Amino acid sequence: MSVIYVLLAISLVVAVIFFMAFIASVKNGQYDDSYTPSVRMLFEDELVEDKPSEERQNKNKTSNK
Amino acid sequence: MDRINCYHCGDDCGNAAITFDTKNFCCGGCKTVYEIFSTNDLSYYYDLQSAAGTTPKVVENKYDFLGTSAIVQKLTEFSDGNLQIVNLYIPSIHCSSCIWVLENLNKLNLSIISSQVDFPKKTVRISYDSDAISLKELVLLLARIGYEPYISLDDFDNKKKKTDRSLIYKLGVAGFAFGNVMFLSFPEYFDLVTSKSTGGEYWLNQYQDVFRGLMFIFSLPVVFYAGRDYFISAFKGLRSNFLNIDVPIALGILVLFLRSTVEIIFNWGPGFFDSLTGLVFFLLLGKFFQQKTYSFLSFERDYKSYFPVAVTRMLPGGKEESTQVHDLKKGDRILIRNEELIPIDGILISGKARIDYSFVTGESEPVLKQYGEKIYAGGKQLNDAIEIETLKSVSQSYLTQLWSNAVFQEDKSTKFQTLTDSIGKRFTIAVLSVAFAATTFWLFYDSSKALNVFTAVLIIACPCAIALASPFTLGNMLRIFGRKKFYLKNTQTIEQLAQIDTAIFDKTGTITTAQKSTASYQGMTLTLEEEALLKNTLRASNHPLSRTLYNMLAEHDIVTLDEYEEHLGKGVEGRIDGEHIKIGSADFTGYHQDSGALNTSVHINSNDTYKGKYVFHNEYRDGISEVFKAISETLQVAILSGDNEGEKTRLEQLLPKFTPLFFNQKPEDKLDFIKSLQNQGKKVLMVGDGLNDAGALAQSNVGIAISENVNVFSPACDGILDASKFKWLYQYILASKKAIKIVKMSFALSLLYNIIGLYFAVTGQLQPVIAAILMPLSSISIVVFTTVMTNMLGRKLK
Numbered sequence: 001m002s003v004i005y006v007l008l009a010i011s012l013v014v015a016v017i018f019f020m021a022f023i024a025s026v027k028n029g030q031y032d033d034s035y036t037p038s039v040r041m042l043f044e045d046e047l048v049e050d051k052p053s054e055e056r057q058n059k060n061k062t063s064n065k
Numbered sequence: 066m067d068r069i070n071c072y073h074c075g076d077d078c079g080n081a082a083i084t085f086d087t088k089n090f091c092c093g094g095c096k097t098v099y100e101i102f103s104t105n106d107l108s109y110y111y112d113l114q115s116a117a118g119t120t121p122k123v124v125e126n127k128y129d130f131l132g133t134s135a136i137v138q139k140l141t142e143f144s145d146g147n148l149q150i151v152n153l154y155i156p157s158i159h160c161s162s163c164i165w166v167l168e169n170l171n172k173l174n175l176s177i178i179s180s181q182v183d184f185p186k187k188t189v190r191i192s193y194d195s196d197a198i199s200l201k202e203l204v205l206l207l208a209r210i211g212y213e214p215y216i217s218l219d220d221f222d223n224k225k226k227k228t229d230r231s232l233i234y235k236l237g238v239a240g241f242a243f244g245n246v247m248f249l250s251f252p253e254y255f256d257l258v259t260s261k262s263t264g265g266e267y268w269l270n271q272y273q274d275v276f277r278g279l280m281f282i283f284s285l286p287v288v289f290y291a292g293r294d295y296f297i298s299a300f301k302g303l304r305s306n307f308l309n310i311d312v313p314i315a316l317g318i319l320v321l322f323l324r325s326t327v328e329i330i331f332n333w334g335p336g337f338f339d340s341l342t343g344l345v346f347f348l349l350l351g352k353f354f355q356q357k358t359y360s361f362l363s364f365e366r367d368y369k370s371y372f373p374v375a376v377t378r379m380l381p382g383g384k385e386e387s388t389q390v391h392d393l394k395k396g397d398r399i400l401i402r403n404e405e406l407i408p409i410d411g412i413l414i415s416g417k418a419r420i421d422y423s424f425v426t427g428e429s430e431p432v433l434k435q436y437g438e439k440i441y442a443g444g445k446q447l448n449d450a451i452e453i454e455t456l457k458s459v460s461q462s463y464l465t466q467l468w469s470n471a472v473f474q475e476d477k478s479t480k481f482q483t484l485t486d487s488i489g490k491r492f493t494i495a496v497l498s499v500a501f502a503a504t505t506f507w508l509f510y511d512s513s514k515a516l517n518v519f520t521a522v523l524i525i526a527c528p529c530a531i532a533l534a535s536p537f538t539l540g541n542m543l544r545i546f547g548r549k550k551f552y553l554k555n556t557q558t559i560e561q562l563a564q565i566d567t568a569i570f571d572k573t574g575t576i577t578t579a580q581k582s583t584a585s586y587q588g589m590t591l592t593l594e595e596e597a598l599l600k601n602t603l604r605a606s607n608h609p610l611s612r613t614l615y616n617m618l619a620e621h622d623i624v625t626l627d628e629y630e631e632h633l634g635k636g637v638e639g640r641i642d643g644e645h646i647k648i649g650s651a652d653f654t655g656y657h658q659d660s661g662a663l664n665t666s667v668h669i670n671s672n673d674t675y676k677g678k679y680v681f682h683n684e685y686r687d688g689i690s691e692v693f694k695a696i697s698e699t700l701q702v703a704i705l706s707g708d709n710e711g712e713k714t715r716l717e718q719l720l721p722k723f724t725p726l727f728f729n730q731k732p733e734d735k736l737d738f739i740k741s742l743q744n745q746g747k748k749v750l751m752v753g754d755g756l757n758d759a760g761a762l763a764q765s766n767v768g769i770a771i772s773e774n775v776n777v778f779s780p781a782c783d784g785i786l787d788a789s790k791f792k793w794l795y796q797y798i799l800a801s802k803k804a805i806k807i808v809k810m811s812f813a814l815s816l817l818y819n820i821i822g823l824y825f826a827v828t829g830q831l832q833p834v835i836a837a838i839l840m841p842l843s844s845i846s847i848v849v850f851t852t853v854m855t856n857m858l859g860r861k862l863k
Contacts, residue, residue: 002272004272004275005275008275008279012245012279015241015245019237019241022237022241023234023237026230026233026234026237027230031230031233032183032230033183033184033185033186034185035184035185036164036181036182036183036184036185039161039164039184040164040168042161043113043165043168
């Protein structure tokens with residue numbers, strides 16, 4: 001057995017894994033909406049959390065703009 | 066004075082700004098939304114994008130039908146125990162703030178488990194605990210923060226639209242195989258001379274069979290899955306005696322595959338698997354690019370997406386009940402509230418009906434109906450609640466019957482032969498004759514090479530670049546138009562638009578604006594005092610005509626009237642400091658020489674002498690004269706209106722001379738008019754806006770709907786044009802013509818590549834590496850050429 005067969009097998013397995021990942025992601029609906037996630041990732045998580053005191057300060061800061 | 070803009074919605078606050086929390090609001094609604102957000106720690110909404118909000122509308126009783134569990138069952142996507150998932154269409158989603166606040170709905174109500182926005186589709190998918198919050202409460206909550214969902218009969222009828230992802234799968238398969246086959250071909254590219262069959266010794270050659278076998282395996286899914294559509298389409302075309310562009314493509318793919326397979330089996334050479342997979346990949350890429358969809362728009366709407374899901378039915382004994390529109394039977398009594406749509410033909414039983422039919426018939430003024438009169442479906446009630454006894458079922462109503470016309474069942478796209486297909490026919494014939502001629506020559510000269518030449522010609526002539534020219538040019542054009550707010554259904558529409566020779570326009574809502582109408586004064590001039598009195602009297606009245614007139618008149622000081630009286634159906638009366646004014650109908654003001662004017666007018670009588678009248682006109686869109694002047698130079702133009710002839714003289718002044726004007730046209734008349742033009746061989750463009758144009762839009766070669774707000778209802782059509790861009794319509798038609806020219810130029814370019822390739826093929830020296838270079842090179846240069854050209858064209862457009 002030559003090492004080429006091993007290398008070929010490895011490279012094919014890697015390629016097929018990525019291919020399967022692609023199919024799975026399409027099936028999941030990841031390609032249905034290609035815009036919203038790009039906006040969603042920019043939201044700051046700390047503001048979403050429940051921190052009333054910080055929230056107030058934040059708001060006052062921005063309203064002075 | 067500085068303009069004060071509302072902190073929530075950004076509108077001008079005028080004089081009556083409400084100040085709250087050091088911020089200004091234009092109305093109580095906006096203030097309430099701000100309060101809801103700030104008390105729930107959602108004021109980040111305003112940091113994301115300032116003045117992002119929408120003013121909420123009052124929606125009492127409107128969603129009562131959501132209390133019926135059968136309706137809820139049909140509207141929800143998933144319902145199990147106390148978990149319900151609903152997907153709502155919210156037209157007012159427009160910015161990142163909207164996404165943020167809608168995805169944080171659980172801050173507002175803890176019973177909402179999660180929510181996810183699909184921005185391009187303008188939908189939000191909400192999962193909630195149905196024990197704690199009902200769908201009705203959820204919808205009301207959304208409406209209260211300015212995100213009122215749009216629920217129509219359409220949502221109710223066809224629930225799950227499956228998204229078609231097969232093209233992405235196919236593209237993935239072809240791309241995957243293309244990449245791998247390219248890698249596996251590398252030894253062959255570098256080692257052309259010293260392969261094993263020619264006695265070479267290069268160490269990679271001992272694995273030649275493995276590599277070729279793998280290439281063969283990779284090409285199988287490409288030919289039989291990814292390229293399947295080309296075979297199907299070619300077969301369909303041949304069966305109906307029609308040589309479309311897919312015939313030479315399918316032939317090319319098939320010959321590539323068979324020849325390559327034979328070559329590797331008999332060890333003659335490496336085959337053309339790289340070209341084969343590359344070809345399919347590029348073709349699919351073109352298809353993918355062409356398939357630009359505006360997911361937030363729908364080009365297939367019928368009356369169902371305009372009609373409500375349910376109405377209030379009056380039960381004997383005075384009880385009210387929400388009933389699905391489909392369940393209404395003849396003889397039912399239904400209650401229609403202010404601003405509600407009448408879904409069914411019926412007879413008015415009680416209440417004062419003032420119905421806006423502009424969307425259905427094209428009449429610009431609301432119609433008054435008395436007790437016992439027949440009311441047609443599709444109108445919108447503008448006054449208080451009315452009661453109607455139904456005469457028919459929904460599907461048999463006057464308006465909905467239009468949709469039983471055969472036009473709506475036909476698929477327009479099957480009738481049209483695209484430019485690519487018409488080229489395809491000639492191309493196929495040319496390629497086949499070259500192939501046979503070359504084969505015949507080689508049969509006599511060197512018969513061992515004849516089959517080689519025959520297949521080589523079919524392979525190299527495979528019109529990959531031709532097939533790509535149109536998708537990339539028109540696909541890019543579609544995007545450019547989209548950015549200019551001219552949304553077309555598909556690329557075929559651009560081709561059709563370029564061939565138009567007749568343009569038919571609707572009047573109401575199409576060349577007139579829906580929002581405002583203007584009035585001109587005829588009669589004796591009013592004194593300043595009289596005008597002030599007029600304005601102040603109008604101020605007290607709630608009649609729509611009074612409101613319009615009030616907004617039009619110049620500002621005067623606000624004075625309290627000594628006396629004010631409203632005579633229902635007649636007019637209003639006001640008195641101040643002995644001055645007396647009467648405003649209203651002709652009879653009421655003592656005007657008796659009514660010349661049968663068709664335009665709505667408001668008459669003025671001051672101190673018992675008749676003064677004059679305000680005549681209301683339609684307000685025409687900006688630049689209408691220029692648009693028609695330009696269009697009529699190359700196209701035939703006509704106006705088809707469902708309205709009466711009241712505007713005839715004004716239209717004649719505005720439009721180029723001898724423009725045919727047709728009034729009082731019923732929806733079927735419009736459809737038949739278009740049909741008769743088409744029978745004369747005309748290519749007709751119909752521009753309309755309402756349901757009454759739906760038949761004409763479907764019948765015409767290209768039907769374009771004008772819309773003031775592209776998110777609200779527009780009838781089924783081929784394209785939607787934002788009303789503000791109406792004056793550029795002719796430019797867009799010209800641009801489509803130029804786009805077609807670009808496609809033709811790219812055809813010439815790709816033919817050049819084909820001729821070069823054919824030289825190698827016919828002389829019997831086509832090496833796989835030449836095919837592997839030529840095929841992508843021609844495709845890529847076509848893509849670059851068309852993209853650059855269309856972008857240059859797009860830059861000139863406004």
